[in-house]
Amino acid sequence: MEHSHHNHNLNSHSMGHGSAQMFLKRFWLVTFLLIPLVFTNEFFAGLLGAPAFALGKWVSFGIATVIFGFAFIFFQHASHEIKARKYGMMTLVSLAVGAGYLFSVASTFIPSLHAEFYLEISTLIWVLLFGHYLEARSGAAAGNALQEVAKLLPKQAHKLVNGVEEDVDIAELKEGDEVLVKPGEKIPADGVVLSGSVNVDEALISGESKPVQKKKDDEVVAGAICLDGSLTLRLTRVGEHSTIGQIQKLIAEAQQTKPNSQRIADKAAAVLTFVAGITALLTILVWTLIIGETFVFAITLAITVLVIACPHALGLAIPTVTTITTSLAVKNGFFIKNLAKIEVIRRASYVVFDKTGTLTTGVFGVTDVVSLGEKTEREILSIVASLEQHSSHIIGQSIVAHAKKEGVVLSSISEFKNVAGKGIRASIKGGVFTVGNKAIIEEVGIKTEASLNQYSELASKGKTTIFIADANNVIGLIALSDTVKSESYEAVQKLHDMGVKVAMLTGDNKEVAKGVAEELGIDTYFAEVLPQDKYTHIQTLQKEGNVVLMVGDGVNDAPALTQADAGIAIGAGTDVAVEAGDVVLTRNNPEDIVRLITLSKKVYSKMIQNLVWALGYNIVAIPAAAGAFAYWGFFLRPEIGAFVMSLSTVIVVANAMLLKRIDLG
Numbered sequence: 001m002e003h004s005h006h007n008h009n010l011n012s013h014s015m016g017h018g019s020a021q022m023f024l025k026r027f028w029l030v031t032f033l034l035i036p037l038v039f040t041n042e043f044f045a046g047l048l049g050a051p052a053f054a055l056g057k058w059v060s061f062g063i064a065t066v067i068f069g070f071a072f073i074f075f076q077h078a079s080h081e082i083k084a085r086k087y088g089m090m091t092l093v094s095l096a097v098g099a100g101y102l103f104s105v106a107s108t109f110i111p112s113l114h115a116e117f118y119l120e121i122s123t124l125i126w127v128l129l130f131g132h133y134l135e136a137r138s139g140a141a142a143g144n145a146l147q148e149v150a151k152l153l154p155k156q157a158h159k160l161v162n163g164v165e166e167d168v169d170i171a172e173l174k175e176g177d178e179v180l181v182k183p184g185e186k187i188p189a190d191g192v193v194l195s196g197s198v199n200v201d202e203a204l205i206s207g208e209s210k211p212v213q214k215k216k217d218d219e220v221v222a223g224a225i226c227l228d229g230s231l232t233l234r235l236t237r238v239g240e241h242s243t244i245g246q247i248q249k250l251i252a253e254a255q256q257t258k259p260n261s262q263r264i265a266d267k268a269a270a271v272l273t274f275v276a277g278i279t280a281l282l283t284i285l286v287w288t289l290i291i292g293e294t295f296v297f298a299i300t301l302a303i304t305v306l307v308i309a310c311p312h313a314l315g316l317a318i319p320t321v322t323t324i325t326t327s328l329a330v331k332n333g334f335f336i337k338n339l340a341k342i343e344v345i346r347r348a349s350y351v352v353f354d355k356t357g358t359l360t361t362g363v364f365g366v367t368d369v370v371s372l373g374e375k376t377e378r379e380i381l382s383i384v385a386s387l388e389q390h391s392s393h394i395i396g397q398s399i400v401a402h403a404k405k406e407g408v409v410l411s412s413i414s415e416f417k418n419v420a421g422k423g424i425r426a427s428i429k430g431g432v433f434t435v436g437n438k439a440i441i442e443e444v445g446i447k448t449e450a451s452l453n454q455y456s457e458l459a460s461k462g463k464t465t466i467f468i469a470d471a472n473n474v475i476g477l478i479a480l481s482d483t484v485k486s487e488s489y490e491a492v493q494k495l496h497d498m499g500v501k502v503a504m505l506t507g508d509n510k511e512v513a514k515g516v517a518e519e520l521g522i523d524t525y526f527a528e529v530l531p532q533d534k535y536t537h538i539q540t541l542q543k544e545g546n547v548v549l550m551v552g553d554g555v556n557d558a559p560a561l562t563q564a565d566a567g568i569a570i571g572a573g574t575d576v577a578v579e580a581g582d583v584v585l586t587r588n589n590p591e592d593i594v595r596l597i598t599l600s601k602k603v604y605s606k607m608i609q610n611l612v613w614a615l616g617y618n619i620v621a622i623p624a625a626a627g628a629f630a631y632w633g634f635f636l637r638p639e640i641g642a643f644v645m646s647l648s649t650v651i652v653v654a655n656a657m658l659l660k661r662i663d664l665g
Contacts, residue, residue, distance in 0.1 A: 074097065078095075090269075181231045196230050309618055337583065350541050351549045352541065353503070382410060419436065433470055491589075500597065551593055553569065
């Protein structure tokens with residue numbers, strides 16, 4: 001699987017805890033070494049009133065060489081940048097550090113050069129090590145989405161060999177094997193039902209919230225959960241050919257086509273590298289060929305340009321902000337895995353939500369209780385829940401749970417009768433009641449126009465609707481569906497206020513999707529979307545010129561999360577979605593998307609402010625170092641340049657600290 005060049009870059013989010021510690025250790029070692037180096041620097045030793053000593057320059061040479069050794073990591077990364085032809089911060093750093101060090105060594109051995117940059121080079125390495133420590137600490141390792149998909153399958157399966165159950169490792173399963181799946185277990189591979197009749201939860205794979213009934217000869221998919229019974233299957237597709245295997249392949253493909261967001265600091269550094277390089281060359285040419293100064297004088301100025309152009313502040317401008325961003329984000333319920341995505345998130349023009357479990361609760365619940373006779377809605381609910389209290393069916397269980405939540409009292413029943421696939425009948429205190437689908441009502445012949453009209457209206461919204469009848473009439477209806485989260489209304493409204501459009505993706509049918517979309521005021525919706533097609537809808541929106549954020553929590557969302565300009569996974573969802581996302585929401589709250597976009601906008605403006613501070617100094621410093629103000633007798637001494645540079649670093653860090661005060665609401 002390919003990754004962007006950032007994975008070779010020091011700014012990569014693939015740096016975990018270990019490299020953060022490595023940078024911190026180097027930073028402290030360099031801090032310790034800098035103390036004697038300050039005292040051997042003529043300029044600072046003079047300021048501090050310390051006497052210069054004869055071996056000073058050799059001590060400087062020794063210490064600076066050790067510190068220079070710590071900078072090799074920058075050279076490694078610069079070589080990656082150069083190979084990729086993406087010249088950034090590391091190229092500039094390596095140019096300055098390398099040229100400054102080599103020229104200083106030459107000065108140590110050839111006294112006539114007399115221009116040593118040991119202190120400047122060392123402080124540059126010192127600040128950059130700290131910057132990279134901050135960056136490594138704030139970025140977390142991006143895991144491998146492919147391994148996570150595998151976790152959705154059970155580790156073992158109950159294989160039937162001549163009717164005898166035998167536990168085998170899932171990798172040993174072959175096409176044509178017979179396996180037993182028990183209640184609550186995951187289906188190990190795609191197959192066909194040989195025996196058993198159960199409800200399975202395919203929400204992880206299809207995004208369909210309603211449990212699906214499976215009986216003999218029906219097809220089932222790997223990763224689906226057996227809810228209320230056992231199944232015997234014959235496997236039809238195993239391994240990479242199974243549904244989960246296909247999803248793995250899609251993730252791999254989407255990761256290769258992922259839109260790349262190059263870091264702003266890299267862009268600034270690339271410009272700066274070019275400017276500094278050209279200025280250094282011009283400095284040599286102008287001072288030697290036109291003004292007629294010695295080559296030694298010109299090269300000293302050229303090296304000063306390179307050393308001064310490499311801004312310490314630029315090395316910290318972004319890491320200081322990102323470190324604070326990470327802690328701010330966690331406080332607000334999200335974890336940004338790839339900080340380069342902030343630039344993308346702030347420009348979002350479309351947010352695509354997966355419906356089930358994201359905008360809705362993902363739980364099948366009672367939405368409507370309708371009374372058509374004298375009985376109240378609570379009495380209707382009581383009758384149905386009393387009949388359903390011993391039901392193992394998901395609809396029955398949902399109604400009983402709703403009745404308990406509403407505090408409805410259940411009655412004892414007698415003469416219970418189950419009418420297969422249609423409903424149930426029982427007596428409560430002498431009265432006979434029937435609860436079930438349209439078929440049972442037609443069979444009994446007590447349907448009325450009012451009940452059918454009511455049924456059509458509820459069914460048109462994609463709700464599962466059941467009838468309740470006494471001996472003579474339909475007395476009420478109960479509708480169930482996946483219920484919309486209260487936070488979803490606020491989230492959509494706030495996104496619209498920000499000028500961001502909202503789309504919804506779902507595996508559910510058009511009626512369900514239309515009902516939810518209208519209820520929430522969503523701009524676009526895509527219904528009956530097959531798992532493997534989710535990412536194509538994201539692509540369509542991208543082709544129209546939108547910057548698309550995708551929010552999802554299921555396995556089938558992983559390719560779409562990867563395809564989107566930024567993928568936002570709901571942490572309460574599956575591990576695979578969490579791995580595929582650039583941002584993970586720790587709470588299952590759509591309003592956190594609004595907070596995320598707000599944070600991105602504020603963080604981005606802080607980054608830009610910091611870059612202006614970090615680079616603004618260079619606008620004056622580079623020409624000054626090149627001798628542009630020599631006519632007035634002003635040359636920028638490297639030591640003074642380094643001091644001013646430190647000042648811009650302090651401003652950058654202080655400005656980043658102000659981020660801590662923002663409130664995301």
